Each structure stands twice: as C-alpha cells, then as structure tokens.
Amino acid sequence: MGREGRVRKRLSQGPVRGLYSDDMAGNAESEAGFEQIRSGMVRPELDGRRVVLQGWIHEIRDLGSLVFIVLRDSSGLCQVVFSRVGADSALSAALDGLTRESAVRVWGTVRVAPQSRMGVEVKGERIEVVAKAVEKLPYDVTGKVPASMTTRLNHRILDLRKPVNTAIFMIADTVFDAIREYLRGQGFVEVRTPKIIATATEGGAALFKVDYFGKAAYLAQSPQLYKEELVTVFERVFEIGPFFRAEASHTRRHVSEFTSVDIEAAFMNYEGVMQVLEGMVAHVFKRVLEERQRELDLLGVSLRPPKTPFKRITYDEALKELAELGHPKSWGGDLETPDLRYLAKRHTGFYFITHFPTAIKPFYIQPDPNNPQVSESFDLMYQWLELASGGTRISDPALLRQRLQEQGLNPESFKHHVAVYDYGMPVHAGWGLGFERLIMVITRRTNIRDVILFPRDRFRLVP
C-alpha cells in the first residue's frame, strides 16, 4: 500500500469531523458555523473557511493594533492575527492577558496571506484562554536561547513541546507501527514477557534488584530466555518492551531503561533472522519517508533508504581490516568502541559483523559446527553504533547444559529454562534491537536522551 492508500485507510477507520481529520476529533464539539481544524492543516486552499482551533500559544508578537500569535498543536504551527481596532472589550482583555504556552481556543477565518511567510493565516475573531500558563517559563520553547540537556530534561514536558522534539516522537510512532506491520507480515506474534524476574538472564550484566514481597527479584535486562521458550508455542514471536541495565555507563548512547525490539523464530538460523532484520529496517525507512517528511524536514534530516542486503563481514575480516587500518588486535577479544570507530571509516551505513568468538558470547549462542571457536552470531552496526545483536541459539539440551557450566553459571538457576529443551526445542534464532538507537540513526540525534520521552540514566530518576 502506498502513502495515499495508507492515509486514506487510516482516515476511513477513525472518526472524521470537518477538517479535523484525525482520531482526536471527538475531543471537542464543533460549533455552529465553525469547523474544527488542526494548526498544521491550515492551508491556502481553505481560504474563507470559518474554523476553530485548539492548541498552545507558541509565540506572541504584539504590534499594538495588530497582535500576531502563533498557535501550536502536535500537527504544526499556524499564525493567527487579531486586530485591536474595533475589538470589543472582551477580545481586548483576552489579548492583553495572553501568555506563551497557554492553552487556548481560537475562532476565525482562514485567509491566504501573501504577507505571511506561511502564506496563509487565520484572521482571529475570538480567543478563549482554556488554561493560562505562568508568565515566566523555565525556558524558551521557541528555541531562541539554547538550553542544556539537564535543563531540558528537568522541564521535559515543555521541551517536548518544541516542534523539533515533537517530531522525533511522531517519527518514533511511525517506526513502532512499521515494525509491527513488517513482523506480523512475516508471521511473527507479538508477546509480552515478564519484566520482574528471579534470575539473571545472561550472568554478568548488572541488574536492578527489587524487593519482591521480601524475596530478591530483578528487573529484566532482556526477554532472551522467555522468547526462546515461546518459539516452541508460536514458532515466531516478537516483543517491543522496556528493559533495564544497572550498568554505570555514562555516555550519549546508554540509559538504564531502554526499549528493545526482540524477535525469536523457530526453524530459522542466524542467516534467516538477519534477513528479517534488514528487511524490517528497510521497511521502517520506507514508512518514515512516506509519512513523516514534515518531521524529517523539521529535524533537518534528508533520509535515504538503505540498500539491502546489508554488507556482511566476519569477525576475522574485521580484525584483518583493523590491522590494515593500522590498529591490529589479537584474536579472541570483543570489538571495543575504538575498534568500531576505526571500522566505521570503511563502513559508513548499516553493516553486519558475524561469527564472533564463541567465548565472548552468552551461553545460549550456537557455535559454528565447522569451527566451534566462532559462533553463529552477528551484530548490526550503523557506522560505529551497535544497533542489534543476535544469532542462532543452541537447541541441543546437552550442549546448553555444557555451555552453562563453561560460563560458570549455576544450572540450578536455569532449571526451568533448560527443562523446555527436553520438550522438543527446534533450531531457532533471533535478535534484539535497541529501538532508541534506531531512532537516533533515523533522526540523526547524537544523544539517546533526545529520543526518549523521560530518560533514565545513572544520575537521573526524575521527571
């Protein structure tokens, strides 16, 4: 379905009233002679229509007899012009008391306005302050003065009202939808796994401990074991959900609560799920380009759809390239951030690194039958940013028990999980993708906090 078709389908599914063609239409009644419309939908073609708008005051430019206000809702901005000449006392009083970010309703007439940069405006007739905002705001939503990340996050709701920030999350909404659309199209079933768990999934990583009715419990760092078990029920599952890492990392790409897109598929190996992954990423880009051009423009992003299949290099080849680039590395260690930055000089877009040493991968990763020193594993990279990792999983119960032992994990902690392998566990594979990191790539943001509504990091628990 192309853009037109999809938009038409969406419109036909929701309530539509007047020009307020959006699912929020029921929020306020239309009034006699006025059609409800959203700010971003005020266009020259609507010249002469009498409309009522609801939103927030983005800016006020008071010229004395003329008052320009820029009205904002999540669809965009619209200029409304009021004249004090001939205004009744109610309108004059309302105009005198306006503050930025107040919620208002405005009644007026759309008119083509060559004098205005937008080319169209609403000639205001009446304005009602629905909820007044205080005069002194913590910082400027119009962005005239920059704000530090700390200030922005301390006043996150105001910060999110900035069109550029709203745009990020409108794009994220499309990405969620595109991911679900693509995976369902591939036969995947959406599931939800527990976020409060009794034992660590993979051993080492730091978990948040919680008091669970007096017992020790942890916040889940991954749905790994549950999703593997679930392939014996649904064959193909996916989950989009929050996960938690208590790592004391302090970088622009780490937070302690993040959103993971996870899939797991029975009767597939790593090659199969890599194809699902690159197909999904390509589909996400396609949908964003079709539906979020306005938001991409606001962000100053010119997005190009990636070509599939993505480039694939093995771990061994990566080491060889590092040596050629003058940064040799001995076999067996994980690729570290500086290594990935060097590799990014050669690999500019999306690419896979495959066949990592088995020893540095979690216990559930399948060793390559032809060379057990390496595993059927992969990472999806964008330049030097790790977006996803996955691989073929071990399906043989004996091998799984052996790998648990080798990694120094307590088999007792995993007995419920290992038991499933005795009930017919097929070959299976999967991956986990950092949703916010994908949004960083699409929106070209360099700090993951920009793409999370209320980020949680080592030093931030509020708001």
Added chain:
RNA sequence: GCCUGGGUAGUAUAGCCAGGUCUAGUAUCGGCGGCUGUCGCCCGCCGGACCCGGGUUCAAAUCCCGGCCCAGGCGCCA
C-alpha cells in the same frame, strides 16, 4: 568503577589563566509604555545571578582545599 571537563539572573553565555577598573557585561526572558503586517518583530524604561563551606590576601566571580551537582568519554552493552 575509572578518566577528563565544568557549575555566573528563569534560560544561554562573557569575565577566571595574568585577584582591584565587576555596585559583574551581553542576549533571551518577565513587567510597564510605544508601534497596523510581524514572522528570532522593533524602540524606550525597569527587574533579576557569581553552587555550598572553609582558606590565602589589604582585596576573591577570579587563587587553594573540601563537599555537592552536572556534562562527556572508557570499560560493558541495545
């Protein structure tokens, strides 16, 4: 956990190295007044700040010590 850098009005910054000329400059913001086409409106007047504690000194925003807070990076990872 380790390394580096930083805290000046509501916001963002100048000043700090080379202490005094700082009753701390600028922009934005808020208040008041003016303006009929603004769109980072403009013009005038007014308002508001040196993170906390200790020390050095005739003199501290500036130098030293301690604390608290923040940013970035590393390891680890999505």
